[in-house]
Amino acid sequence: MEIKQKYDAYMKQIQGKPGLWEVNGETKEHLSLFYEEGKRISGGTDHQTVLYARAGETATGYAVSQCLSEDPAALLHQAAENGSVLENNGAAKGGVVPGNENVCSVEERKPLADVETLKQIVDRAEVELPGEKKTFAIKNTVHSQFVSNQKGLSRYYSRSHFELNAYVDGREYVATATAPELMQFQNMAADIAEMAKNDLPEIKIPSGNYRAILSNYVMNMFWITGWMLFSGRSYAGGAGAFAGRFLQQIASEKVNIQDVPALPGIGYEAPFDCEGTDGVVVDLIKDGVFSGLLHNLETAQKMGMDPTGNAGRTAGLVVGTDVTITPKNFVMCPGTVSDEEMLAKLGDGLYVFDAFDQFHAVNSASGQFSFPCSAVLVEGGVRKGVVRGLTMNGSMGDLLMDVEAVGDRLSYMPLLMHYTYQVAAPAILVKNLNVTVNI
Amino acid sequence: MLSQNEMQQVIDYTASKGTEFSELFLEDRADQEVRYSDGNVQAVKNVHIYGAGLRLINGTEAIYTYTNDVTLKGLKSLADEALSLLSSKAATGTEAKVLTLAHRIADPNPVGKEPSMAQLKEKIEIARRASGALESAGVPLLAQNVVYSDMDQRIWVANSEGVLASDRRVNTRARAYYTVGNEKGSSYEWADVVKCGGLEGWNNDELETYLREKLRSTYTCMNGETLRSCRMPVVMAAGSCGTLWHESCGHSLEAAAIADGNGDFIGLIGETVAGPKVTLIDDGTLPGLYGSSMIDDEGHQRQRNVMIEKGVLKTYLCDHLQGKKIGMRSNGCGRRQDYTFAPTSRMSNTYLAPGSDDEDEMIRSLAEGLYVKRLGGGSGGSIFSLLCTEAYLIKNGQIDRPVKNCMITGRGIDVIKKIDRVGSKLQAEYGGFCGAGSGLVPTTSFQPQVRISEMTVGGEG
Numbered sequence: 001m002e003i004k005q006k007y008d009a010y011m012k013q014i015q016g017k018p019g020l021w022e023v024n025g026e027t028k029e030h031l032s033l034f035y036e037e038g039k040r041i042s043g044g045t046d047h048q049t050v051l052y053a054r055a056g057e058t059a060t061g062y063a064v065s066q067c068l069s070e071d072p073a074a075l076l077h078q079a080a081e082n083g084s085v086l087e088n089n090g091a092a093k094g095g096v097v098p099g100n101e102n103v104c105s106v107e108e109r110k111p112l113a114d115v116e117t118l119k120q121i122v123d124r125a126e127v128e129l130p131g132e133k134k135t136f137a138i139k140n141t142v143h144s145q146f147v148s149n150q151k152g153l154s155r156y157y158s159r160s161h162f163e164l165n166a167y168v169d170g171r172e173y174v175a176t177a178t179a180p181e182l183m184q185f186q187n188m189a190a191d192i193a194e195m196a197k198n199d200l201p202e203i204k205i206p207s208g209n210y211r212a213i214l215s216n217y218v219m220n221m222f223w224i225t226g227w228m229l230f231s232g233r234s235y236a237g238g239a240g241a242f243a244g245r246f247l248q249q250i251a252s253e254k255v256n257i258q259d260v261p262a263l264p265g266i267g268y269e270a271p272f273d274c275e276g277t278d279g280v281v282v283d284l285i286k287d288g289v290f291s292g293l294l295h296n297l298e299t300a301q302k303m304g305m306d307p308t309g310n311a312g313r314t315a316g317l318v319v320g321t322d323v324t325i326t327p328k329n330f331v332m333c334p335g336t337v338s339d340e341e342m343l344a345k346l347g348d349g350l351y352v353f354d355a356f357d358q359f360h361a362v363n364s365a366s367g368q369f370s371f372p373c374s375a376v377l378v379e380g381g382v383r384k385g386v387v388r389g390l391t392m393n394g395s396m397g398d399l400l401m402d403v404e405a406v407g408d409r410l411s412y413m414p415l416l417m418h419y420t421y422q423v424a425a426p427a428i429l430v431k432n433l434n435v436t437v438n439i
Numbered sequence: 440m441l442s443q444n445e446m447q448q449v450i451d452y453t454a455s456k457g458t459e460f461s462e463l464f465l466e467d468r469a470d471q472e473v474r475y476s477d478g479n480v481q482a483v484k485n486v487h488i489y490g491a492g493l494r495l496i497n498g499t500e501a502i503y504t505y506t507n508d509v510t511l512k513g514l515k516s517l518a519d520e521a522l523s524l525l526s527s528k529a530a531t532g533t534e535a536k537v538l539t540l541a542h543r544i545a546d547p548n549p550v551g552k553e554p555s556m557a558q559l560k561e562k563i564e565i566a567r568r569a570s571g572a573l574e575s576a577g578v579p580l581l582a583q584n585v586v587y588s589d590m591d592q593r594i595w596v597a598n599s600e601g602v603l604a605s606d607r608r609v610n611t612r613a614r615a616y617y618t619v620g621n622e623k624g625s626s627y628e629w630a631d632v633v634k635c636g637g638l639e640g641w642n643n644d645e646l647e648t649y650l651r652e653k654l655r656s657t658y659t660c661m662n663g664e665t666l667r668s669c670r671m672p673v674v675m676a677a678g679s680c681g682t683l684w685h686e687s688c689g690h691s692l693e694a695a696a697i698a699d700g701n702g703d704f705i706g707l708i709g710e711t712v713a714g715p716k717v718t719l720i721d722d723g724t725l726p727g728l729y730g731s732s733m734i735d736d737e738g739h740q741r742q743r744n745v746m747i748e749k750g751v752l753k754t755y756l757c758d759h760l761q762g763k764k765i766g767m768r769s770n771g772c773g774r775r776q777d778y779t780f781a782p783t784s785r786m787s788n789t790y791l792a793p794g795s796d797d798e799d800e801m802i803r804s805l806a807e808g809l810y811v812k813r814l815g816g817g818s819g820g821s822i823f824s825l826l827c828t829e830a831y832l833i834k835n836g837q838i839d840r841p842v843k844n845c846m847i848t849g850r851g852i853d854v855i856k857k858i859d860r861v862g863s864k865l866q867a868e869y870g871g872f873c874g875a876g877s878g879l880v881p882t883t884s885f886q887p888q889v890r891i892s893e894m895t896v897g898g899e900g
Binding site: 033039040041042043044045046047048049061062063064065066067068070078079082083085086115207237238239322356357359360363364365366368370372388389391393436437 | 479480481482483484485486487488489490499500501502503504505506507508517520521523524526559563581582618624625626627667668779781815816817818822824826844846848874895897
């Protein structure tokens with residue numbers, strides 16, 4: 001809050017200055033603990049504030065600093081100087097990015113949880129989750145953000161988020177919550193139970209096309225980068241697998257996908273994005289029709305659409321310094337088919353339960369994917385054996401059009417390494433999936 | 440930044456509270472970036488990374504904390520938080536050794552023309568040249584943008600064993616993102632040219648030559664045929680195909696993997712793990728390479744580590760903590776992305792030593808096979824996978840038609856046993872980022888041309 005006050009005071013001094021002079025300050029505080037067989041074996045705590053400045057009278061430049069003693073005027077003028085380079089090098093069409101005006105909101109800063117609170121979550125997980133040898137990583141993140149500019153924007157929020165990573169029988173599972181008492185393990189327990197059913201003898205299958213179920217986990221692996229297909233920035237530039245197909249049928253009518261600013265009790269919550277725009281629910285695919293895009297102020301203005309509060313700095317592995325597009329809670333909506341019903345509907349085919357290399361597997365321009373994976377061969381709705389060393393190939397467009405059924409249970413996957421967004425997906429049944437086999 | 444006396448106070452404080460080992464890592468880093476496309480500068484950014492990490496170790500329990508309040512008061516407060524998390528502390532305090540500045544080590548990447556001293560227009564010119572190279576490559580280009588970036592990182596490491604060391608790492612990079620395409624489809628790729636040490640390395644046409652060649656090969660293979668899954672001999676070109684070693688066995692030879700009980704190389708030091716032509720080295724001292732520096736991020740001098748020698752496993756790559764867990768000393772491989780990460784064992788410049796086999800014979804002697812010229816991303820572990828971004832079928836001893844979207848996968852310890860040819864011409868590469876437990880660190884992975892007698896390759900089934 002002290003840093004915000006310093007920048008608010010400076011913004012008051014330059015109120016009315018032409019162009020945009022804005023600072024977004026993001027503070028992340030963590031307490032994380034690691035438990036093995038009930039004993040705490042390591043942990044950490046950290047505090048980091050990053051100041052993102054964008055400024056300029058006729059063209060916007062950027063500067064970022066983690067040095068808390070940095071003078072506001074120096075930081076903003078560095079940004080403005082970078083912006084002036086644009087004018088002198090022919091990019092005047094870039095101009096000044098739009099900024100929000102005359103919006104004020106301030107919340108209380110949330111405190112970090114203490115060790116005992118986190119330990120209680122782990123103790124509950126130890127009891128409620130199946131499996132013999134379990135290790136846990138529990139983390140509380142307090143994410144606070146302020147945005148302040150010379151146009152009267154001054155907003156601050158602070159949110160607390162809990163994440164439990166459970167390592168059970170050599171595999172990692174994740175549960176998230178916005179408060180300790182809201183941390184539920186039913187989904188995680190269901191995922192563990194499903195995975196245990198895949199402990200079968202290894203068999204071989206030929207490469208080819210199969211009917212297939214893609215598990216919740218596998219669908220999340222697609223969407224952790226696949227959400228970029230709905231970026232307003234890519235679409236406005238004419239790139240992306242669905243370019244030019246807005247308001248057209250791009251998926252089976254069973255497919256619905258949204259981006260939501262909050263998943264009650266579970267997901268990331270950000271009342272506003274890094275430009276100070278309120279987050280809204282965006283229907284990206286509705287009954288199979290391409291219905292929405294994720295926008296920041298600039299891309300919304302370019303396309304004549306409303307901003308959606310999806311300005312962010314992290315896309316996949318890249319943490320940028322300028323404003324791009326990020327989702328908040330990207331959700332492939334659940335359907336009505338249970339895990340058992342889906343297996344029966346599959347009949348003969350593959351149940352793909354694992355996938356790897358999610359940051360390279362989906363090409364965000366073409367929508368093509370080539371995903372190393374593991375699966376179970378299913379015959380007559382019964383699991384027969386596990387197949388490893390597969391690669392599934394195809395395009396996101398074809399995959400979504402081929403959806404025959406959508407599961408009724410969501411699993412969640414936060415973007416590991418960065419506290420930024422979360423994806424959630426059910427299992428899906430597709431009528432055709434091409435796989436190649438290591439032989 | 441803290442003075443030596445202030446660093447000593449922080450280390451002494453943690454030692455006095457019962458910590459066996461404590462380490463302070465300080466970082467002050469300045470980056471600049473120029474984004475260029477459509478004939479214009481689109482953005483210029485400055486990034487100032489500034490902070491401190493404090494690590495406390497008792498036995499094998501480790502606590503890591505960080506902050507960007509880099510004052511004596513801020514770090515003592517951080518130390519109190521870290522100490523509260525340490526389960527096991529000595530009953531009485533221990534005494535830290537007096538910090539002694541390490542003797543000066545030869546810098547493998549000395550700084551010539553500092554980025555901070557160069558005019559912005561010089562950096563813009565590099566980006567403009569890269570953009571121009573893409574435009575003039577003679578293939579249908581749907582979209583492109585170029586990012587020039589430079590990094591000037593200063594670090595200081597101080598620990599309770601009396602180590603006080605510092606390093607400065609400077610590099611510059613031109614990264615081109617591009618989408619090529621025609622009526623049949625499109626493909627998105629990126630290409631990097633990296634120079635270590637300063638802006639002096641950009642005064643030739645290496646940038647343009649490399650980018651044009653990369654763009655053309657992307658387009659050629661975009662229109663290639665799809666290879667159905669099969670097993671065949673694979674010849675992998677010299678240079679960046681060395682990513683094979685990084686993903687097939689490199690991560691499994693890091694002490695972190697061994698300590699975690701992961702991978703196929705546990706307990707095999709002294710045993711044959713690869714073909715007799717395989718000598719695999721990781722060397723953080725090589726001049727001019729992206730993975731090189733004077734010290735690692737724990738203050739140890741970098742060194743040359745022969746991991747596998749003529750097929751026999753000789754050592755793992757060790758940092759302080761993971762090495763301790765497996766009973767080995769650090770061999771200069773403790774690395775981290777920045778102060779927000781605890782260090783762990785990581786690769787640096789990983790390469791296969793050259794052999795004596797004839798490169799042409801490797802292909803000439805094959806009735807059929809796959810020639811891989813470039814690799815894209817991949818994932819490692821016991822089972823690895825790599826995307827071939829430029830590959831061609833070999834037919835009757837000749838390089839034949841291109842293939843597209845071809846993955847090669849396998850179990851690392853099996854594949855490296857099938858190396859039956861190793862060429863004599865070692866070729867380095869620009870390098871990239873490896874992502875693992877301690878974040879993104881710069882690495883290179885390279886080799887001479889090699890042949891694998893048989894492995895699984897495939898696009899569509």
